[in-house]
Structure formats: structure tokens, C-alpha cells
Amino acid sequence: MANPEQVVVLGGGISGLACALRLRQLGVPVTLLDEGERPGGLIGTVEEDGFLFESGPQSFQGTDLLLELIRELGIENELCMADARAPRFVLRHGRLQKVPMSPQAMLGSSLLGAAARWKILSEPFRKTRTPTEEESVASFVRRKFGHEILEYLVAPFVSGVYAGDPEKLSLRAAFPSLDEWEREYGSIVRGAIKSRGKGTKKGPPPLCSFRRGVGTLTRAMAARLGDRARMGARVDEVRKLDAAGCARYQVNSVFEGRGETLSAHVVVVATPAYVASHLIAPVSPTLSHALSGIAYAGVAVVASGYYANQAKAPLDGFGLLIPRSEEHRTLGIVWNSSLFPGRAPEGQMAITSFLGGATDPEMVEKPDETIVAIVEDENSRILGIVGQPIACTVWKHSKALPQYNLGHGHIVEAIREGESATPGLYFAGNYLTGPSIGMCVEQGFHTAETVSTYLKSDNLG
Template sequence: MAIVSKILVIGGGISGLACAWRLRQLGRPVLLLERGPRFGGVIDTIEQNGFRFDIGPQSFTNTQALFELIDELGLGSELLQADPRAPRYILRHGRLVPAPLSPPQLLLTPLLSARTKLRIISEPFRHTRPPETDESVAAFVRRKFGSDLLANLVAPFISGVWAGDPEKLSLASAFPSVRGLEERYGSVIRGAMKQRRQSGGKRSSLCNFRGGLSRLAAAIAAQLGDSALTGAEITAIRRSPEANSHSFEVTYKFGAATESLGIAAVVVALPADEAARLLASFHPKFGGLLGKVEYAGVAQVSAGYRLDQINYRNVETGLKGFGFLVPRSEGLRLLGTVWNSSLFPGRAPGGMASFTSFLGGMTDPEIVSYSPERLAAIAHSELSSVLGITGAPVLQHVACWQRALPQYNIGHHGVTSALRTLCAETPGVFLAGNYFAGPSIGACVEHANEVARNVADFCSAAP
């Protein structure tokens, strides 16, 4: 067994890659091992017949940590920003209605009743305090604004972004800043307006890269060079019997061979169930806690159509916009569809449009067991009914994850706090991943940076 003073990062998704990159920037020798044939984890981009489809995430929000990373990688010139004013639509009685993105639009939208609008207007004048308990997003919205805001705006957003169920999702874990506004100001609208004024009123836009989102993973992996390997599956981690108690022995399969190596610290940047399996030998509590993280399954159908097949035109914008979300009351299985070619250039050949539809999530768990053909047929039929599409798609691609997105449900904060304590009691073992500080790419990168700094501090302090 080779004994090295290296830090091992397990998992070549964005969490593992960003952590390995930050450790490298902090001057630490690092090795990253990824089980699959490519880096990126759930992030992938495919090109077919002139279409460029992002598989998994479709865009990211520009956070400070992400922009620093993009800058360090020299990817700035490849960055694309969607128009922040691009309309988003909500399906209402079969028709697309613009989602209200500003306070005046909230008051004019047909999606909300007069009573709810009155509650919105009066909210800044009512001082409330959040309950002591871990409140669900649904309970919070009903308490503050009423049930039609929940059904027509919040629930579709939760389905589209989290694949989640607002009755289960914890406000404090999933939207800590919203709970913070109520705690601090007694009103979320007054608090949000104050914060918006302080930040100069900038609206963050959605971003991607000219070559698709996989550019981010590819650029980090290229910079890591020989320090990042694909096709290497970690099968076991244990404390090294011979060396001092702060080193580990890691076993991994690489091709037909089984290799092992000694390392000083390990970052487990894996989905919770995989992390649980590898860490069971350290403490049974790891398995118990990581097993409590619930995941939602998601199916994704990317599709290309000729523009002349699509009858839908918004009077003002044509087929311009982010896409649409579907409230459950509409009776469709689509959670929503992103209009990729209207958001970013280079997504479809001339005269064509590309779309990505999502199905499944916590409110329709069964659909991820359907065959790709059945998923493709449902997505095509429902998208056709919304956009007035005639004829068959030019191209379709189906992807499906049984465990796509971690759910920050009621009690999630307790799980992550207990995991932090457990890691502190297990020197040299660190956890990164999308179940910790938010599932978005930006949140994964921010958390990976924090983990990398903690690992570097640990290594500096180790004897």
C-alpha cells in the first residue's frame, strides 16, 4: 500500500471537484477519485444533430463563490447570462399566464384572488414571529398569505426547482433567508425590500456556458490533471492500522485491479446513501443519519422541434421566456418545461427550438419507474397540448434519476447538525455534497469551499 500525505476527495460531481480545486488553490496535495466514466456527476451536456442538451441542471444562479471559481478557471469568456427579465409562465386552466416577478405584478396577476392580494399588501404592516417548531413551506405560506398563493405559485415553484412537496419541505432548511426575514423584521416583504435596497436592487440572472454546463466540471478536471481519475470506485475506508490514528486506508477498484492507498484526510463528496455505505465502518450513527436524507426521483425529457410545428406565441414576447411551471391542479404529469433555446444561444439548429421537461418529484414518485419510451410519450403529448405542437419531435432524450435531489424536509436541519457533530468527533473525515447547504450548483460550490478550508486547517493542525 502506498502511504501518501495526500487528501483524498471521493466523488467527481461538482461538490467533489470544487472541493479538490479549492484544496489545490490552498496549496494542498489532493487526489480525486470518481467511479463513473466522466466527471460532473448529475451535470452532463450532450450534443446531437445540432442540438445541445444539458442533462441534469439547466442553468445556475450567479453566486459570488461560483463567479470566483469561473474566474479562476478562465471560463469567464464562455459564460452566458439569460435575460433576467425573461418571463416565466404558470399554466392556469390550460393557458400560460406570466408568473408575477415584482410586487406590482403580484397585485395584477389573475393567479391570485383579491383576498390574497390584500394579505400581500397588508403583510408589511403586520408583525409576526415564526413558530418555534420546524415549519413546512406550505404552513408558512398559508399562515402569511393564504392557500391560493401556495397552490398557484409556491407549490409549482417547489415542484420545478426542488422536485419537492411543500407540505414536507422545511422553510428553515430550504429557505433559511425567508425565515430569517420574518425573524429579523417581523415581515418578509418589508425585510426583502430593505435588503433589496441595501444590495442596490440587482436581480441575479441565470447563467450557463456556451458549450453547456459540463464545461464547468471539465475545466476543473482539466486543471486537476493526473490528480483526478475516473473509473475509480472507492469500496472501503478504514483507519490505518499501522500508521498514526490520523491516517486512513482506502480501497478502490480501478479497472480489473483492486488498489489501496494511505491518506491523511478524506472528503466524502457523495450522495447520502453512498456516503452512508462507506462510512458505516467508522460509526453506525453515520448510516443512521445519512439514511434519513430523503431524495426525490426525477425524469427529464429533452426535445427538439421545428419552429413551424409550434403554434404557441405569447402576444408580446413570442416564444421568449424561461419556460413554464405546472400547478398540480392542472392534472398534468409535467412539473415544468425549460425553453432552452430561448434562454441561451447555441441550443438548437436554425429554425428549431429545444425544450427540457421534468416529471416526477415527491408528488409523483411512481413515474420514475416508467420506461424511457413511456416517459418520452407523456412529455411529448403534454408539451404539445400546452404549446400547440403538431407532429412528432425531431429528437428526444430521456434521463432518469431514482434519487435526483435531496429533500430538505422537516427535521433536515437536525440531521445536518448531528452530522457536523459526528464529523467533528471523527478527525480527518469530512462530508460535502448537495444534502448539506443547498442543492443548487452555487450552494454546492460554496459548501465545498468551506469544507476545503476546514480540511486545510485540520492538516495544518495535525501532528
């Protein structure tokens, strides 16, 4: 075996790339291995017949940390920001209803009935107490706001972020601020106002992408790592090395059909949890068991290109979410070409439909043709689109997003305990602190900083 690597990062999605890049910034030599042909994992942009389609995330919130990373990578000129006033819609009784974004808009909104609107507006005056046992998102919303708000506002939003089932998602794990605000102030609205007062009074981060798609970010991150990021390297297992004074771990992988072995002082596993569980089983069966407890939901993504005049009215806005009670299979549709420039040729439009999720697990099992037929039919019934798309691409992510279900907090605690008991083995990924791109980067950076401190304390850094 060659000289040991200082750190090997397994997985080149945004979490692994962020961790490897931060290690590099901290002066720690790092090698990243990913089984894919291109970096980015779930993030992937393709250009087809003049359309720009995204296989996973369609945009991201430009948090301060992400904007700083983008500047550091020298790609800020590529950045585009969506119009913050772009309306979002929810389908109710077959009609698109604007989501109210302010108390004034709430008063006149036709998305919710008068009683539901009153529940929201009067919430700051009704103090409630958090139950002692862990609560699901659905039970929390029913208790505080009633069923209509759950069905037409919260459940569709939960589908949009987690592809999740609100009856199973843990409020504390998936939306920790809501849990905290009720605990501290007895009211969500009051908590939100107070927390904004404590901060910089800036509005929410802008919704961003790049001229050439979200993949610009992960391509630039991988380019910065240069030949330290090795694509096409499938890791099969991580083993512990016992010899004192030498590297702690052995990473076995397959590259271009040949088995390869690396030894490393530190291994950061940044694959999905179910892969991590399998890879580290020889090192710690306990950790492997904890990781295997994280459930995933599958998502089918269908990107479609049409002539603009195929829609009965211009699609202006972010897009729409569709409550399950509307009895469609589509969970939501993003109107890409209304949000960002360069998504479709002149006179044409690009939209992306999402199907499946925790409440419709069979969808990702269906053949592509069936999924496309469902999308064409529903695009016609919901948006009034006439005729076939001129371009269409389907991605089926059978395990797309980790579910922050009831008990998730205990699983993460067990993973963290296992990590502390296994020096030199670390984890990063969207199942730990949040699935958004911003959270993955923040967490990848944090893991890198912990690794750097560990190496210094072990006199290896």
C-alpha cells in the same frame, strides 16, 4: 501500500470538484476518485443532431463566487447570460400566466385572484410570529398567504428547486431567509427589502450557462486537476487505520476491474448522502445512520428538439411551472433555446421537461417510452406543439435531489457532530447547505479550507 495521500476526495460532482480545486489552490496535494466516465455528476451536457441538451441543471445563478471561479478557470469568454427580463410562466386553468416580478405587475396579474394578490401586497402591514415548532413550507405559506398562493406560486417553485413536497419540506432548512425574516421583522416582504438594503443593492445574480452548456464548468474544473482526478474509480468502502503516526484512513476502490487501495490522512466524502452512508459505515456506524436519514426524490428529465413552427406560438421566456392541481404529470418545462444561444440549429428549438419529484415518485420507475409518450402528449396539450420531436433524450435520476424535509436540520447537526468526533473525515454535497450549483461550490470551498486548517494543526500540511 504506497505512500499515503494527503487528501482523497470521493465524488467528482460539482461539490467534490470544488473542494479538490480549492485544496489545490491552497497547496494541499489531493486525489479525487469518481465512479463515472466523465466528471460533473448530475451536471452533464450532451450534443445530439445539432441540439445541446442538459441531463440535470439547465443553468445556474452567477453568484460572485461562481463568476470568480469561472474567471480563474479562464472560461469567462464561454459564459452566456439569460435576459433578466425573460418572463416565467405558471399554468392556470390550462393557460400560461406570467409570474408577476414586481408590485406593479402583481396589481395587474391574472395568475392570482384579487384576494391572493392583496394578501401579498398587504403582507408588510400584517406582522406575524413564527411558531415554536418547526414548520413545513406549506403550513407557513397557508398561514401567511393562503392556499391559492401555495398552490399556484410556491408549490410549483418548490418543485422547480427541490422536486419537493411542500407539505414535507422544512421552511427553516429549505428557505432559511424566509424563516429568519419572519422572526426578525414579522414580515417576509419587509425582511426582503431590509436585507437588500444591507447588501450591495445589486439585483439578484444573473442566470447563466456556457455556449457549450453547463458541463463546460465541470470539464474545466476537472481539467485543472489533471491526472489528480481519476474517473472510472468506484469507491467501495472507507476504513480506519489504527497504526499511530501513519495515515488515518484506507480507501478501497475498483478501477478497470481491479481492486485498489489508497491510504490517506484526510478523506472528503462528496458523494450523495445515501452513498456516503454506505461508504463510511465501517468508520462510524453513528455517522452512517445520520446520513441514511436524508430522503431523496427522483426526477425524469426529457430533452426534446422540435422545428420552431411545430409550436402554435413562439416560446419566448424562461419556461413554465405546472401546479399539481392542473392534473399534468410534467412539473415544469425550460425553454432552453429561448434562454441561451446554440441550443438548437436555425429554425429549430430545444425544450426540457421535468417529471416525478417527491409528489410523483412512480414516474422515474416507468420505461423511457412511457415517459416520452407522456411528455409528447403534454407538450401538445400545454404548448400546442404539433407532431413528434426530431430529437429526444431521457435521463432518469432515481435519487436526484436531497429533500430538506422536516427534521433535516437535526440530521445535518448529527452529521456535523459525527464529523467533529472523527478527525480527518469530512463531508461535502448538496444535502448540507443547499442544492444549487452556487451553494455546492461555496460549501466545497469551505470544506477545503477546513481541511487545510486541520492538516496544519495536525502538522501534516
